[in-house]
Amino acid sequence: MESHKKQECAAEIDQSRRKLLVGGGVLAAGAALAHFGGMVNSAHALGCATEKWPWPYVKLDPAATAEIAYNEWYRVFCGAAVINSVFGQLREKVGAPYDTFPADAFVFLEGGQVGWGTICGSPAGANIVANCIIGPRIAGDAAGHHIAEEIMQWYSEASMPVFTPKSPRISDELIKTTADSPLCHVSVGKWMKAANKPIGSAERKDRCARVAASTAYRLVELLNDWKDGKYKPKATHAAVRDFGITAQMNCMECHSGNVPTPPMAAKK
Amino acid sequence: MESHKKQECAAEIDQSRRKLLVGGGVLAAGAALAHFGGMVNSAHALGCATEKWPWPYVKLDPAATAEIAYNEWYRVFCGAAVINSVFGQLREKVGAPYDTFPADAFVFLEGGQVGWGTICGSPAGANIVANCIIGPRIAGDAAGHHIAEEIMQWYSEASMPVFTPKSPRISDELIKTTADSPLCHVSVGKWMKAANKPIGSAERKDRCARVAASTAYRLVELLNDWKDGKYKPKATHAAVRDFGITAQMNCMECHSGNVPTPPMAAKK
Numbered sequence: 001m002e003s004h005k006k007q008e009c010a011a012e013i014d015q016s017r018r019k020l021l022v023g024g025g026v027l028a029a030g031a032a033l034a035h036f037g038g039m040v041n042s043a044h045a046l047g048c049a050t051e052k053w054p055w056p057y058v059k060l061d062p063a064a065t066a067e068i069a070y071n072e073w074y075r076v077f078c079g080a081a082v083i084n085s086v087f088g089q090l091r092e093k094v095g096a097p098y099d100t101f102p103a104d105a106f107v108f109l110e111g112g113q114v115g116w117g118t119i120c121g122s123p124a125g126a127n128i129v130a131n132c133i134i135g136p137r138i139a140g141d142a143a144g145h146h147i148a149e150e151i152m153q154w155y156s157e158a159s160m161p162v163f164t165p166k167s168p169r170i171s172d173e174l175i176k177t178t179a180d181s182p183l184c185h186v187s188v189g190k191w192m193k194a195a196n197k198p199i200g201s202a203e204r205k206d207r208c209a210r211v212a213a214s215t216a217y218r219l220v221e222l223l224n225d226w227k228d229g230k231y232k233p234k235a236t237h238a239a240v241r242d243f244g245i246t247a248q249m250n251c252m253e254c255h256s257g258n259v260p261t262p263p264m265a266a267k268k
Numbered sequence: 269m270e271s272h273k274k275q276e277c278a279a280e281i282d283q284s285r286r287k288l289l290v291g292g293g294v295l296a297a298g299a300a301l302a303h304f305g306g307m308v309n310s311a312h313a314l315g316c317a318t319e320k321w322p323w324p325y326v327k328l329d330p331a332a333t334a335e336i337a338y339n340e341w342y343r344v345f346c347g348a349a350v351i352n353s354v355f356g357q358l359r360e361k362v363g364a365p366y367d368t369f370p371a372d373a374f375v376f377l378e379g380g381q382v383g384w385g386t387i388c389g390s391p392a393g394a395n396i397v398a399n400c401i402i403g404p405r406i407a408g409d410a411a412g413h414h415i416a417e418e419i420m421q422w423y424s425e426a427s428m429p430v431f432t433p434k435s436p437r438i439s440d441e442l443i444k445t446t447a448d449s450p451l452c453h454v455s456v457g458k459w460m461k462a463a464n465k466p467i468g469s470a471e472r473k474d475r476c477a478r479v480a481a482s483t484a485y486r487l488v489e490l491l492n493d494w495k496d497g498k499y500k501p502k503a504t505h506a507a508v509r510d511f512g513i514t515a516q517m518n519c520m521e522c523h524s525g526n527v528p529t530p531p532m533a534a535k536k
Contacts, residue, residue, distance in 0.1 A: 048368065048370060048372070050369070050370040051371075051372050075406075080404070097370070099316060099317060100318050100365065100368035101316065101370075102318040102365070103319070104316070104319050104403075105321075105399045105400045105403060105404055105412075106399070107406055108398075108405075108412065108413055108416050112514050113387055113392070113416065113450075114395070114413055114416045115507055115514050116420050116514065116515070117514035117516060118386050118450055118451060119381055119384075119386035119387050124381070127381060128373070128374075130376075131373045131374065131376045132373045136344070136372050136373055136376065137376075138372070139372065145375075148382045182384060184514050185516075189530065192513065198532050199513055199530065201533070237384075238383065239383055239384065240383050244466060245457055245460065245467055246384065246452050246467070247453050248386075255522075256524045260461060262457065262461070262466065262467065263464050263465055263466045265466045265468050
């Protein structure tokens with residue numbers, strides 16, 4: 001992730017500031033939020049019974065959650081599988097407000113949103129779970145926002161799939177690839193190339209089911225830390241701060257040798 | 269959108285089949301679904317009170333909804349603004365199940381998910397709304413899936429922002445750009461370049477607020493057609509069918525001259 005060279009991005013990166021901030025995730029994240037949109041009031045303009053945060057959370061077993069996500073993938077695909085793997089257990093253990101969240105509606109997250117290859121449904125689902133439980137940053141606790149940042153970075157850097165279910169539908173070992181991106185198109189494309197398997201193959205499907213399981217596992221680890229009061233933001237990628245635009249970290253992978261420079265604010 | 273040349277993508281596109289299907293959206297979409305993951309049973313493994321579809325919907329005024337989305341952007345940013353612009357009105361007019369949906373939790377959709385520049389929060393929010401109201405395709409009615417496909421394509425092709433609010437915070441006329449992508453990074457980047465405005469500028473913020481408003485307007489038009497029984501799928505982009513991978517339509521924009529060929533299933 002940090003291997004991109006300085007010249008890869010034409011945005012005016014203040015490298016010394018970046019190095020300083022990389023060591024201090026909380027400060028870095030706070031600075032990024034302030035730069036991007038600013039903190040706003042949490043006054044509810046519309047009001048909703050489930051918009052009181054945090055939602056009650058009991059710690060879950062990461063491996064058991066991953067097994068649920070793996071199996072749910074074959075019913076509702078990546079995004080809804082991750083959501084159901086957590087919310088399904090909490091419906092049983094806690095009840096409200098989990099019993100009114102329409103998790104199955106999120107099947108459309110499949111294929112990077114109805115097959116468009118944008119964000120992989122697994123991190124998209126994980127981000128929903130973290131932010132429904134902890135609440136949005138505008139409600140006062142930015143931990144859900146930070147967990148989403150961390151899920152995006154972890155997903156991009158992980159050798160995927162990380163998790164192997166107890167009784168996988170594909171018994172052969174699956175090749176692992178690193179996406180360097182949270183995008184479905186990039187993630188599944190690199191895996192398909194390495195594995196030489198088409199999108200419709202049983203192996204590709206099982207790979208994606210395991211990616212959902214891996215993401216659910218990591219999500220529950222982070223939520224359990226948060227529940228224990230031990231969660232500390234660790235994501236270092238903050239594109240608006242570093243590049244002056246919302247972005248992933250490896251500009252050259254899409255831009256080749258011609259990375260545009262975004263208009264920047266005047267130096268004060 | 270259709271201007272990409274045949275040689276832009278190395279996937280084995282069956283052009284004659286594509287042309288045939290472009291004229292018949294329903295058939296095309298059905299074929300794409302079958303190719304990507306297949307239809308699955310809608311049996312609820314976990315069960316939830318709000319997972320009975322469709323949710324009760326009353327037709328809304330597109331312009332009034334867009335005005336709400338525009339103003340909500342300044343409180344909760346793009347994704348939650350689109351969700352609240354529709355669900356906020358339906359909480360008032362209908363009540364349950366809209367009164368238990370935690371729309372404000374979706375602030376994290378900002379900046380293409382916590383600033384990573386993946387899917388723009390406006391179509392991400394619209395896709396959530398359509399699929400919560402109509403239900404996932406696995407529950408029997410694929411209209412929510414098709415509306416999401418159409419929102420993605422419409423967003424990519426539109427000269428944005430389409431909608432101008434009655435009392436905009438920026439009184440100067442804003443430049444319009446076509447993203448050719450549903451990605452935040454690409455959409456906001458092209459606009460910033462054309463307008464020569466940085467990400468933190470008041471103009472960029474108002475542009476994004478108007479993009480949310482424009483998307484809410486289009487979403488309500490589609491939902492009203494669906495409510496009237498007049499909705500017919502019109503999206504023509506089906507990447508898995510045409511390219512053998514989840515993707516947007518203009519491969520060359522990121523891949524330059526070196527578009528990889530995904531592994532394809534053997535011809536039968």
